[in-house]
Amino acid sequence: MKFSRLLAVLALAAGLSGTGASGAGAAERVRVGILKFGTVAWEMDVVRANKLDAANGVAVETVDLASPDAARIAFQAGEVDTIVSDVLWAARLRAEGKPVVYVPFSAAEGSVMVASGAPIRSVGDLKAKKIGVAGGPLDKGWLLLQAYAKKTAGLDLAREAEPVYGAPPLLQQKLESGELDAALIYWNFAARLEAKGFRELVSVEGAARGLGAEGQVALIGYVFRQDFADAHPDLVKGFVAASRAAKALLAGQDAEWTRIRPIMRADDDATFAALKRRFVEGVPSRPIAEEARDAAGLYAQIAAIGGERLVGPAKTLPDGTYWQGK
Template sequence: MNFLRAAFESSGSPSWVMRVIRSQGLDRLHGFELELVLGGDLGDRRAQATQHVLAQGRADLIDTDWLSIARSKDTDAPLTAVFPYGKIMGALVVAAASGIDSLNDLRGRRVGVIRASDKNWLVARAACRKRHGFDPRDVVRLAEALSKTELLRRLEAGEVEVATLPWHLAPRVTASGKFRQLCDVLDLLPELGAPSIPTTFFAARPEFAETHPRLIAGFIAAYRDAVALMRADEQVWREAAAQPGDDAAVLAALRAAWLRRICDEWPDDARETKKLDDFFERLSRDSLVPEHA
């Protein structure tokens, strides 16, 4: 039996699907054994935590966004996408009493991000330039937390007034009524001309993907089976995704957001992937929307 070591943040949504693969025996059904390497979410300004795990040789597979894959090409730890995970974009969450009702209200505010190069912050900045003619980077007090756990702590402690949170944290954070969602970053993409295709992928080192095609194919088959099961059977999804304290409303919001984002196919048209390359390249250079657009 071949082993596949897959590293994910223990609090991240990909771990939900991995738990279903394991609990339903879908890995063995497709000829491999999935070994989960679940860890924390503290990265650095260059990369997320699991990228370092992969680079250190402690895992064979991770999930990361297309922008990180593109950036890795010029490093000593390049990545290659092996299969889509989903349209994974986060949310801007604000204190309920902050008076922040739109991106136009960000001037002078304390904004928390995981890292300044995070795609959610880059998209929010571009949308603000397009809608309101200014770049929030120039007018906010920005704080990099380097982990979503630390970012959430700063939001709850009042150290930041706005936080660019991962999508699956927003329903749980806003359930208390102390916070509310300013916007779903996924909703900002169409007005910026982004192609409607996955933004986050499972990725491996190029040499691993090239030398283990059957193992990668087995993982893809198991992943697709797990996603199909989680779509069809809400109880299976709940057992994988629910945390203590989640009420029915939180779980309903989480499931709706998950169903909207999850993917199990490559884009039909290869040209769409090229458009994604172009979109993120221009986004990272701040040229997607010129200043004072």
């Protein structure tokens, strides 16, 4: 896998929690907002530990943030230069006159999980069932699942099932206790359930392919302000290359996984293996043009269900949403 020459990355003002690359000297820095135990933290740890930033003229500095909402606030306030968010949010900002560019981070998405012995064998079997939904009624995975159920089973999940919205840890607990029939839950929680013997009914990726996507679509990615990307093109290019190099290491070296295991919160080998496998399976590998084409098709279907509350004024994916650097 070839990676462009790096020239970029992260800085942060005093008072915010961060870790810089040692010996980066005159290298530009970019501040990356992360959740302490999130998968972006895994990747940034690999970048720093292997000096992928310093080796490529880049200085990475991470800023710990408490939640996805806090990350979005910090990004919009200019306290960090980039965060990982979803392509819907990036598109909405762009449509509202706050231009940003989006770089795919991961195609690992959520899954509908059920107990191994549950009689639920297809999306159609979710009729009249109590379904836990992480992320709320406008979560992209939930909207894609609704569109998929409508297309393949003629089922209106929002009306003909009983969605229960909640935080992923709570939904995992309720599914394990039998209080839920199924749960649409983020991929890392799905991996933990898989390790406990639960079964995947359908993944968000599977739903996306059922709706016309020709391959994996990374629905979460790094978001940069357009003016920042325009002013620092080599920085963004370098950061993206460092990110890709870290993913390549994780895809090919078991030793790296062993090293970062403490921050993965994988208490047993089955959970560790499931988290590792699902992360690697989600590493983006498609050309940006193909990603953008499939994302545009999915966006239109999600927007039709979520409406203006979800996507704002943009009924189609705005031109220029995807970063076109090499």
